[in-house]
Amino acid sequence: MTDIKTRFSAVQRLLHWLMAIGILAMLFIGVGMVSTIGRQYVPLLITHKTLGIAILVLALVRLLVRFVSGAPALPADLPEPMRLAAHLSHVGLYALMIGMPLIGWAMMSAAAYPIVLFGGIRLPPILPQSASLHTMLWSAHFYLAFAFFALVMVHLAAALFHGLVRRDGVLQTMLSGK
Template sequence: MIGGHRRFTPLQRLLHWLMAACILAMLFIGVGMVSTVMPKYLTLVSIHKPLGIAILALALIRLALRLRYGAPPLPADLPGPMKFAAQASHYAFYALMIGMPLIGWGMLSAAAYPVVLFGGWHLPAILPQSDSLHTLLWDAHFYLAFAFFALILLHVAGALFHALVRRDGVFETMASAVTYGEVAPAKQGRHEV
């Protein structure tokens, strides 16, 4: 892991904002899917499946980049509980960005439904057909979506807190068009995964 940088790499920032848009779209598509039985349902499903696989692929790339390049350090004067919350929330994000698509794929496999990507490409089943497993995974996918949405709200609140209240440069590490003054080296701590 390369240390000492003040911002995420351009590719890390691009993936962050691209995935933010994809994940928000996915959550709203999911809400639409569970709240309708009209013909729109099939359209939403046909978008939801490949978008979920795209999120999985992007999350794996993003995790590899995070492990390779690390993250800019958090301010050294950031209270310990806030540093812990930042680390824990990032672990939770990676777990959900990777876990939710895998749970969805497993759920469809257990129901013997195909996962069809754009262009008609079919993914193989990753679990055997099982009604009880399908139900378990459907419930997990459903409730974890609420947890994901709550985590996003906390993440946005934290970003705004750093940008508007603390003004400590944390927000700017991910804001691609913003530059800011360097934080003095004596005031830095490592911001890991």
């Protein structure tokens, strides 16, 4: 008898919601960080870097767990364009969850800024110092943050569409309880 997976595992749901909170916090901290030159800048920067590395680690763990545990199938009656959109949006989300922290780390490395996290944890630079590379990476990080926010909003809209309009069980696969 085949066991059909109808929900994400408890670990997958926990990782999803922890990361959702972290990513939203990260986006708003980033906005606050680039809009201030006051004394709040340094604590925001340290929080942003620490949260970015935490999201990178959690995204890698999440990918491993998804590879091992799998995912529930999409509804059989879901139109092919929606299936493709779901697949591509998840690829984009994972690419940004992994890519944004790496770009930020590379950007700080290229500027020769120390990468110091909460608790005084120091990360090694991953690129040599280069002003032009720093500028390019800063622009990439800045504009990809807007793309990330937009993709998160599309993801949220799709979840609500499945939960409130289609009522096809897709939203429930990531919620606890019945």
